[in-house]
Amino acid sequence: MIVVTGAAGQLGRLVIAALLKTVSAGQIVAAVRSPEKAGDVAALGVQVRRADYTDAASLDAAFQGATKVLLISSNEIGARLAQHRAVIDAAKRAKVQLLAYTSVLRADTSSLGLAAEHWETEQAIKDSGVPAAILRNGWYTENYTVGVPGAVAQGAIYGSAGEGRISSAARNDYAEAAAVVLAGEGHAGKIYELAGDSAYTLAELAAEVSRQSGKSVEYRNIPEADYKAALVGFGLPEVVAALLSNSDTAASKGALFDEGRQLSALIGRPTTAWTASVTAALK
Incomplete structure (x- = not known):
């Protein structure tokens, strides 16, 4: 039994869809905070169970019979470590054979402000003794392309990334990687640094948006504040x-x-081109 937490979220739904390509629906549990909002997930034939990261009893019930669990990181910044520890403890009580966790690229050395809670979670998993696979996800291309229509309207993409290159991949690429780990064997003890095959600057992103939209879009680098x-x-x-x-x-x-290129190696295909994600955003 494979349990996917946060299964009603964007990544969680994609992981469920990816798992269904190789795993029968009866072997998958979608663990969600509000089952009434997961009707579309239930319609796929998977079992939906309530699981709240702040409710240990709900986690125990959701993990009943689980052999593998995917802990999709909470989006409650500042409260995530306590929530993640609750899931780790529940996975330990359930004696799962594998706990996979969606961390962040190079969590142990990253200068990203959000990396600290991920690194602390990784340490909590290590200390728990639960067999685990760490999926250190890089940036989602959608983090930028979601703003493409607005950028076209305004004629600019704003940011503070300077000339920094960004090796992003589509959310679905990371979902497929999680599904590969959950459905496969031999991943316990592994740490995967996952990112896109190609990289770009935000100036290059703006140029590509201009090219595809036919409208002038420039990149304006501004101070972080x-x-x-x-x-x-x-x-x-x-x-x-x-x-x-x-x-x-x-x-x-x-x-x-x-x-x-560990992501493309794990999923067995090239990662989604960031230019293709721009195309999708402009549709």
Whole structure:
């Protein structure tokens, strides 16, 4: 039995879909905080169970019979470590054979502000003694392409990444990697540094958006504080704006660049081209 936590989220839904290519629906459990909001997941034939990272009893019930669990990191920045520890403890009580965790690229050395909670979670997993595979996901291309329509309208992409190169991949690429690990064998004890096959600067991203849209879009590099303020002005919560602006600054120093190609090796195909993600965003 494979349990996917956070299965109603964007990544979780994609992991379920990827698993269904090789694993029968009866062997998959979608663990979600609000089962009533996961009707589309249930329609795939998988079992939906309630699992709240802050409710140990719900985690025990969700993990009943589990042999493998995917811990998709919480999006509650600042509260994640405690939530992740609750899942780790539940996985230990369930005596799972593998706990896979979605961490961040080079969590042990990264200058990304969000890396600390991931690294602490990795240490908690190690200390628990639960057999584990660490999926250190790089940046999702969608983190940038979601803003492409607005960039075309404004004629600019804003950021603080300077000339930093970004080795992003599509969210679905990372989902497939998680499915490969969950459905396969021999992954316990492994740490995978996952990133896209090719890299780009935000100036190159802007140029590609211009090329594909037929409209002039430039990249405007601004200080981190100004970028954060702009994101808040666009309606993002302050904590999310702080995360994105900090990540851009870290990207300017190489935090989102990687050329190891472990992701494409794991999924057995090239990662989704970032130019293709631009095309999708413009549709």
